[in-house]
Amino acid sequence: MKAIMIQGTSSDVGKSVLCTALCRIFANDGYRVAPFKSQNMALNSYITKSGGEIGRAQGVQAEAAKVDATTDMNPILLKPKGERVSEVILHGKHFANMDAMTYRENFVEEVMPEVRKSLKRLSENFDVLLLEGAGSPAEINLKARDIANMRMAHETDAAVILVADIERGGVFASIVGTLQLLDEAERSRVKGFVINKFRGMKELLDSGVEWLEQYTGIPVLGVVPYFDVQIEAEDSLALSSLRLKKPLHQEFAMDVVIIRFPRISNFTDMDPLFDEPGVGPRFVSTLKELKNPDVIILPGTKNTIEDFLWLQEIGLAQGILQLAQNGCRIVGICGGYQMLGQILRDEQAIEGRGGTYMSLGLLPIETTFIAEKQTVQVEGTTVTGHKIKGYEIHLGRTIATEEITPFVTLSDGRVDGIYTKRVVGTYVHGIFQNRTFTRHYFNELRQEKGLEAISDEVLSDDERREQAYEMLDAHVRQHVDMRKIYNLLESNV
Structure with missing residues (x-):
């Protein structure tokens, strides 16, 4: 060779x-x-x-x-x-x-x-x-x-x-x-x-x-x-150049905040947001930067508990809860989804320090960390009727504590995540790479803000790649x- x-x-x-x-x-x-x-x-x-x-x-x-x-x-x-x-x-x-x-x-x-x-x-x-x-x-x-x-x-x-x-x-x-x-x-x-x-x-x-x-x-x-x-990039060094795709001084109809965790992972989940018309994504890591966005996204993280404790220590957790009460939309992906629940349980110290922690409480779920890692490509249909594909990569196992509406029904028969009017959580990485779903999600927000919806005819992520x-x-x-x-x-x- x-x-x-x-x-x-x-x-x-x-x-x-x-x-x-x-x-x-x-x-x-x-x-x-x-x-x-x-x-x-x-x-x-x-x-x-x-x-x-x-x-x-x-x-x-x-x-x-x-x-x-x-x-x-x-x-x-x-x-x-x-x-x-x-x-x-x-x-x-x-x-x-x-x-x-x-x-x-x-x-x-x-x-x-x-x-x-x-x-x-x-x-x-x-x-x-x-x-x-x-x-x-x-x-x-x-x-x-x-x-x-x-x-x-x-x-x-x-x-x-x-x-x-x-x-x-x-x-x-x-x-x-x-x-x-x-x-x-x-x-x-x-x-x-x-x-x-x-x-x-x-x-x-x-x-x-x-x-x-x-x-x-x-x-x-x-x-x-x-x-x-x-x-797609693999190194967090690329986050600085990613931010330059849409300059912060520019005005956008929809302000989308992405929490930049210290251990942020698979941030390529956010790439499509920089292509969506009228959407201004921005990474934040302080309470002062949070301001009053339309959407807050909690992305994946290599260490959910450590990054959740960081979220509490710098005041972002309380800021997110206050904005959620005021009607801000919230999306959690993988580790971010786990944080949206009620409890993070790490009795085997899989994440590092061990213990049980009360999390944000925005979704009726509890997550227990176990040694077996879930890594799989997935396909399914969202509750909004959109065909999606992506992948899972996580250690936690999450259960609902009350009746919920799953976000995705997967092709293997499992259901994933939770969908509510204002809060969405999922283990599926790459959810926004499904461009028709992404367009639908932001069209809903456009209409809430009194803006005109735009065409749902959009190039697929495969075509773009x-x-x-x-x-x-x-x-x-x-x-x-x-x-x-x-x-x-x-x-x-």
């Missing part, structure tokens, strides 16, 4: 998006391509058809590659859940909660045989392996135990393309500095550079590119202009020398 690896001079330089683009390019050119990231740390995860949990980026890249995502594409997922402690997910399933020292000193070497098994299975089923690195390959304090960067390039005999973000400044220094901190064998694997997120006249960059190629002897394969493509992948294909083909990349595929390092 041919392999190429995308590494970066730092985190958030655009590795994931470039990998997504190349997955679509290779697929469109007739290759069967698999994305791969040996170890990923992210709170935005993706549920495979088999119920395995992997990093969101590898799930998106598999979609771009027109193949089903599998846990082999991201055999190790780390989900931070507390101070220096992460949940370790191995082949899509919970393995252990582990502190950073134990993970680095003991687990990393023990798990390498599992990583190799994943690589072997992928090599038997795909033509091309597109690897993504993590952070930077030149973190000298981490290199000895780094299994996400150059070690994977060596394992797969991959040519490495190093990506740098010019928007950060110091792009040439970051590239040269990264190379200097690599050993000779590692440097020999770097076969090209991509300068990403460029704004302005490329001609002004040409002299720098020429110098870089002469100094390093390595070609610049492309200078990619900044491109605001609607691809396909458009985004094809736009990425065209954009990267235009600005990256694909002929040279295909030459790297054909040559041995």
